[in-house]
Amino acid sequence: MADFTHVYDAPPPGANPDWTIPQSWEVFSADEHAMWDRLFARQSAMLPGRACDAFMRGIDVLKLEKPGIPDYRELNARLIAATGWQVMAVPGLVPDDVFFDHLANRRFPAGNFIRTPEQLDYLQEPDVFHDVFGHVPMLADPVFADYMVAYGQGGLRSLGFGALHKLARLYWYTVEFGLIEEPAGLRIYGAGIVSSYGESIFCLDDPSPNRIRFDLLRLMRTEYRIDDYQQNYFVIPSLEHLLKVTVETDFAPLYAQLESLPDIPIADILPEDDVITHGTQAYAHSKA
Ligand code: PHE
Ligand code: FE
Incomplete structure (x- = not known):
């Protein structure tokens, strides 16, 4: 998960100028591999019928069912063959421009640590389970792979317009x-969801959140929360649609337009929204 708020001065000691570090796969302990296995077993039992086709195919193509934290030498051989993407270890969150440059060059930076048992259901910084299990299966899909490259290029471009804050909403x-409407029903493709047991159920089954069909400008006006389950999900009709709309739209005039449009409060529904679920927001209100 990218966090767009942290600012750093320089890569930490031992890191390369692009912030990557060796994965040092040999250094992970038995307990750390066991934590991966525990998370993997829990998610992969629950995701059939919930995660989208592309995600399930990615798990398969990349042979992620092999026990333990994946060794990037093996994982990258399969991922490069599929879409030219590769995973690179980084110590933690990296600066925005570094992150976008990696994406634009088909490199996905992954946190080189795994959560502790106390953090099983929630942690603030993305760990290797979120980054690899959550993000990498989708990177084996050729259309999504191209979307992520375009996003990296668009991210670099957004910095020149001071518009990262708006573009970050698209990533989020x-x-x-993200949810996608497949012939069999709504499915998950977002990494923040597929790597979370609770949200994988909540986002599809709970009457609380709004589920609204994807509209680029509307989405980029919408606030989001980073501290709990989402109050809105935007639903794309297909990965091809997402790629086409974002690549064919010049975001420069969109950023200008967004300057003069008010942000949309987090759970609001507008008359022009194409709504799948008008959420009760009961979950969010129960926590307020
Ligand atoms: N087309 C966008 C621009 O003009 C770039 C972009 C592509 C952004 C895909 C996000 C996703 O800036
Ligand atoms: Fe992520």
């Missing part, structure tokens, strides 16, 4: 928390 509501 697609890459991290």
Whole structure:
């Protein structure tokens, strides 16, 4: 998960200028591999019928069912063959421009640590389970792979317009928390969801959140929360649609337009929204 708020000065000691570090796969302990296995077993038992086709295919193509934290030498051989993408270890969150440059060059930075048992259901910084299990299966899909490259290029471009804050919403509501409408029904493709047991159920089954069909401008006006389950999910009709709309739209005039449009409060529904579920927001209100 990208966090767009942290600012760093320089890569930590031992890291390369692009912030990557060796994965040092040999150094993970038996307990750390066991934590991966525990998370993997829990998610993969629950995701059939919930995760989208592309995600399930990615798990398969990349042979992620092999026990233990994946060794990137093996994983990258399969991922490069599928779409030219590769995973690179980084110590933690990296600066925005570094992150976008990696994406634009088909490199996905992954946190090189795994959560502790106390953090089983929630942690603030993305760990290797979120980054690899959550993000990498979708990167084996050729269309989604191209979307992520375009997003990296668009991210670099957004910095020149001071518009990262708006573009970050697109990442949040697609890459991290996106839903897709498949013939069999709504499915998950967002990494923040597929790597979370609770939200994988909540996002599809709970009457609380709004589920609204994807509209680029509407989405980029919408606030989001980073501290709990989402109050809105945006639903794309297909990965091809997401790629086409974002690549064919010049975001420069969109950023200008967004300057003069008010943000949309987090759970609001507008008359022009194409609504699948008008959420009760009962869950969010129960926590307020
Ligand atoms: N087309 C966008 C632009 O003009 C770039 C972009 C592509 C952004 C895909 C996000 C996703 O800036
Ligand atoms: Fe993520």
